[in-house]
Amino acid sequence: MREGIHIKDMVVMLLSFSKIGTFTIGGGLAMLPLMEREFVEVRGWVTQEEIVDIFAVAQSLPGVIAINTSLCIGYKVGGIAGAIAAALGMIIPSFFCILAIAVFFINMQNNTMIQKAFTGVRAGVTALILLAAIKLGRTILRNPPAWILGALAFLALVVFNINAIPVIFACGLAGLVMGIIKIKTGKP
Numbered sequence: 001m002r003e004g005i006h007i008k009d010m011v012v013m014l015l016s017f018s019k020i021g022t023f024t025i026g027g028g029l030a031m032l033p034l035m036e037r038e039f040v041e042v043r044g045w046v047t048q049e050e051i052v053d054i055f056a057v058a059q060s061l062p063g064v065i066a067i068n069t070s071l072c073i074g075y076k077v078g079g080i081a082g083a084i085a086a087a088l089g090m091i092i093p094s095f096f097c098i099l100a101i102a103v104f105f106i107n108m109q110n111n112t113m114i115q116k117a118f119t120g121v122r123a124g125v126t127a128l129i130l131l132a133a134i135k136l137g138r139t140i141l142r143n144p145p146a147w148i149l150g151a152l153a154f155l156a157l158v159v160f161n162i163n164a165i166p167v168i169f170a171c172g173l174a175g176l177v178m179g180i181i182k183i184k185t186g187k188p
Helices: 007-023 028-042 048-060 065-108 112-140 144-158 164-185
Strands: none
Touching: 007 028, 007 065, 028 048, 028 065, 028 112, 048 065, 048 112, 048 164, 112 144, 144 164
């Protein structure tokens, strides 16, 4: 454990991630605004800029964005023990939810009221994803090159139906090239 990090801190981390893992329906993207609020605004474990970077890295890596994000935040706050506590906090509620769904959903999947409830849940999740996009956009899109790159990525994904993987790599390469140009020209 990192210096100053105690078992109590790991329990707080496990419970914080468990709360998000338990009460977020809709997957990793729906969790992003809740994670941002909990870990930036409430807990102060990471800054706004750090959470944006963590989300970008977590989404770019193979695997589930929620687990990748929990590992990054947990490691930053508490080293390996923090990463384990955060990941377990994210995994345990999902495991039991999936187990419960497997047991009960088979008998209720054709129930009209259940189907209507899921229609409402999907609408709410869509709003959460839109909120995440707006908050991330405010942090990321601060200059003309970022806007241009964002617009080009959007066009590539939506209009030209290009797979997200090459778009992410191309945007990363473009960001690297812009950074090198700034360093070579001496611009901050």
